[in-house]
Amino acid sequence: MKVVELAEELSGGEFGDARLNRRARVMAEALAQYPNMSIPAALKSKADIEGAYRFFNNDSVKPDCIIASHIEATYQRIDSLDFILCVQDTTEIDLTRPKQQVDGAGPMDCESRRGAFFHPMIAFDAAGVPLGFVGQKSWTREEISRASKAEKAERRRKTPIEEKESYRWIEGLRWAEKAAAACPETTTVCVGDSESDIYDLFAAATASEQPNLHLLVRAGQNRNTTEGQDWVDQVRLAAKIGDQTVAVRARIAKTGTAKSARSRSREARTAELEIRKATIELRRPVHGDRKLPASITVNVVLCEETSPPEDADPISWMLVTTLAIDTIQQVQRIISSYCVRWQIEVYFRTLKSGCKIERRRFEAIDRVLNALAFFSVIAWRVMYVCHLGRECPEMDCEVMFEPSEWKSVYSVLGEEIPHDGCPSLNEVVRAVARLGGFMNRATDEPGTQTLWIGLQRSYDLSNAWNTFGPGAKKFSHD
Template sequence: MTIEPATIEHEFDTIDFGHKSRNDRSKELLQALFANPQASINAACDKWCAAKGAYRFLDNPKADSQEILAAHRRATIKRIKSQKVVCVAQDTTELDFNGHAPDDVKCLNMADRRGLYDHSSVAFTPEKLCLGVLDVEFFDRSEDSLGKGSQRKSDPIEEKESFRWLQGYRRCCELASQCPETQVVSLADREGDIYDIFVEAEQHDNPADFVIRSKQVRCLPEKDDEAGGDSYKKIRSEVAKTDLVTTRQVELPATAQRAARMATLEIRAIRTKIKPPHARRSAIPEVTLSVVLVQEVDGPQDGTDLNWLLLSSLPIDDYRDVLRIVDYYVARWPVEMFFRVLKSGCRVEDIQLKTKARLIRALMFYKVVAWRIMFITFLGRECPELPCDVVFSDAEWKSVWKVAKESEPPKSAPELSQFIPVLAQLGGYNGRKHDGPPGMETIWRGTRRMMDFALAWQAFGPPKSSVH
């Protein structure tokens, strides 16, 4: 695995706004926002002159928001190339700026809710280490378009909001071409169940693989004689009739709808042809997919029991292949954590800027900040034996050790497994025997304090031993 430089501003090593001063300002702003992710932009900049420079930068049309993301994407692709398999999770979240929205920001799902939809593609390892953000699309809706989704069903996909999912898959195919030694797997929840993606995968010269949770009622090409008429066999019914392939236990994270729990899953699978949607069956071909049915056994029966129908381009030659599809889909969950870090950890919905362009530039910075928080959190779990100075500068880890441990830092950098809990202690982590590993919230709180300690360490230097 390629390990990151010690400080976050190295993520912008390739950034190019056409002038060195703008490039330098972007690195300074990124470091300031990372040092205090929950603060306002004004508060994150320690001096008024720095805050004024930050606002001028965000107002500068030459500071292209796409270049902010592109620099991070280039660094992300370097990390991707060091992996055998990378999962790219697409998802959409709402950013609600109601009450302080920029003048040119339109609606979310209602006329009195103003904000942006954020559709992001984020790369993870199958072990859930966040490698970076590959693509972001922000969009809003005009008032006269609300409630008219059903009227647009017959429109070309290029004119629908759902086109973003197909675009995201196409970019995964581009990524697969850029990283030929890495298997790229595109992941999507129910909104990504779009037949055009299945066709694209079969017709593309260098397709990315995909695992998508089914939303639509999809059919086999064979008629359903029992149902009669013009009915076709349903894929969910057909896979449910097959023998059990295997079982699997999955740890479910807590959500607003459920508490965290360990779920026991029964898994069935078939490889079959899928019939195109009725309205388009003369225009597009049938496709062949792996279909995996995942059903929770002895669940709480409160509406949160798992019942997934997964559609995939991946083979299912044996039970290990089937489990791999399930595991890859589970690797999609961290994208929801990513959005939680962005909204709760970085408080991006509190940003107050006058124009959409300024807001989007700021959001691109916070995308990189949210990635870094997740990267540090999970790197300590996936690579616990690494010395912490591959991620943290000497001033950062030594000052944290001195304050938290109340002792001199060791001569060589401790392993991440030792240092991350020490950092998290500064954010309220207790580290008791029954506690799990530090979470993202305690780590980002600890990081905020670490940056202050590091500045003091650099200003006043490490304590010197007395000479006798």
Template sequence: MCSWTEEELRYVELGDRRRTKRLIRMVKKLAEKPSAGIPEAMESRKETKASYRFLATKDDEAQKIRQAHILQTVKRVEKSGAVLVIQDTTELDFTPHRATRGLGVLSHPAHRGLKVHTALAVSMEGTPLGVIHQKVWVRDEQEVGKRHRRYGLPTAQKESQLWLETEQAVQAQLPSEVKVVVIADREADIYDYLAQERREGMAVLIRAVQDWRVKDQGGKRLWEAIRSQPVGGEMTVEVGRRCDRWPRQARVSLRWMQMQIEPPLHRQGRQNLPAIAVSVILVEEQEPPPGEKGLVWLLLTTLKVEEITQAQQCLRWYALRWQIERYHFVLKSGCQVEKLQLSDAKSLERALAIYCIIAWRLLWLTYEGRRQPTQSCETILQREEWEALCCLVDRTEQPPAEAPSLEQAIHKIACLAGFLGRKGDGSPGVKTLWRGWRALQMVVEMYRVMRNSVPPSSDG
């Protein structure tokens, strides 16, 4: 049986079988110890030097590695027939690594690193299926302090164009029969993005930040117009964890209506541009927890929203947007990519292409256990791994004859990271799992040694 790394990289084309084998070995080793540095994960000086050589050459390989993963993501999407594609931008800060060449300025003008824009495919139920598009770039330092000059520029000359290009790339990657809802945060609240032509079966769902001028609403702008609508229903929504809040359930009210958004006043050729038909959904939390700001989301979508069930569905989908934040969190904190010490930005991008696969795998493990708890854990663990896991956690010398369920195995992995599994603890999170996963690999190594060791002979 081939490992998950071999299967995931089945379509990689590096032009050299030796480099392909090296890549698969690197992904396997780094996935076993995601938060370890390259020297620790590779375990030997020879393997470490070979890995650094791999990352230091072949400028075009980062995209080839990403594309191999994207092709597998497309296969997973095709099985579901419909998908949410969540896109967002993050920054990788390498400021402490002053010797690294080719880095660009970040949001803080004194910091240096890479910008990364990712489109993550997620099932309609919330299982991460993989990266479907990713762009890595270096921001030009000459653009620092010139934000006011970019205000009147066409979208095509701004970083905002990324939102349009990413959706176009997603559309090109996925078969036309797959239904797609692209989800984005407030940075995508751009006229050109909303107005972009889309194929049948493709829609967009974003959070609004601008108080748009709207057509045929008696001079009202977006916020005033939607607030004039009566509350059409309520529901409970899961609010994801952020640096400034704990995850929780929020009881919210919903209002919705159809509107036509007018082009911005500063836009050249405005008189020739059409108004954009959208459904608007206002989500408001009525009684937030003490000391916390109530949830208020104003959502825009090209989907038709005419009744409460449609509004609720859009809200459930948008609530999954935080998965892209968890993905970037795993990339930074779980895989520790910002601690990589490589010679230049190109080498970092090649390493990032590898770690992006590992970050998805860690996130997928978390949700797969919740989605298919009774499935055998052999879908994610090899026999030696689940045997070693059961022997350690269950304090027994003899592993069970049959593999435990996926839910049981994930709880046991989490136990290696201190998860107690009490009644009120819920399911282990991704941070607990990556710590447990690293501990499991050390347990497996010892299990192999003990199982294969030959007891000394009793003969003198």
């Protein structure tokens, strides 16, 4: 991979110091090659190792500064497209240590588990190719409330949305709004799962003056319409407009006693869904902020599985959107767009398993969060290469790979090196993934795990090629 491109996206940050920009470039070039190695193993030079730790500990280095130039580069990739999806979600960064805890790490679901929360928004094209971040935030909790359920509910009612963790979903909408403003010819859709089913978010989306900004959220709770019905019941009264087949991903429950259908384990399968649509007027929640509109009009697409496998929870998605639903093609696009949301789960796995962000041994939370921002872009790049190989298979590989990288891989795998030109990007991505354990079946595509392992091996092979291979300086011994 031509890491200079990644270095440019990480070295143009708003640090206010050219030395920090240069340090970011050196780190990007090295850490991108070995994303799952420790900083000492990846950088090797004592000066570079010390420089990296000083960088993450510098008061002028903040997560927003680190990703600033990357966001601008993401806008450029978005600007060439007609339609993109800005997907947001939250994941835990578990920093629990058996002995000394990270200074500043907060409680997670209990006091004994310490860490932080990470909420990124990643832009994808309609095919699921990740284009980069348009925003991200990270935070820690100060404490876990020990109040009763009733006390918690009363506190939530009295707390302004701006002071709640759920405000992150509205912040995400603002990031998408900025992307839409930067790329006015691109339809920009802010996508969230059922946790983002918040009346305040619907209000903010419908009030936006950015004409190319839209919202797509999966419903997650009961809501009343102005007609006095629950919104699901109202949509079910509509006639079926068609059927759609979707691939349902496998899922393993985080706990053995998951009660919700959304959290229980399931096998991967193909589901046949009945599709209904409706335009409905939502009523403001009883305890909603009186500054919010009394009602909001939204479009709804209901997808329900009528014949699920025995002992399997039927798929039931209700998608709430500001996109048009006039034609079956528009409805199908909404469904396929929501399916892209699962790519952010793949991204989280790449960040944690590939870049091992939870295993980075920093003593203070500020350093962890700076490293999280830095490695978040590196993890995106691995995923980007993987998807670009699928969606642009005929592209020349040298758009992404140096000649020494693909040629050394081909030599080790026993593949013939072309006399003229270079192989396609897809061919080289598959070859690199073979180094990471990909079986190279014609019907399969490599995943991010085999690719990031293969990429690290390819960098070592490239270094050996440049040192000892064709064209390298010949050493002689007296």
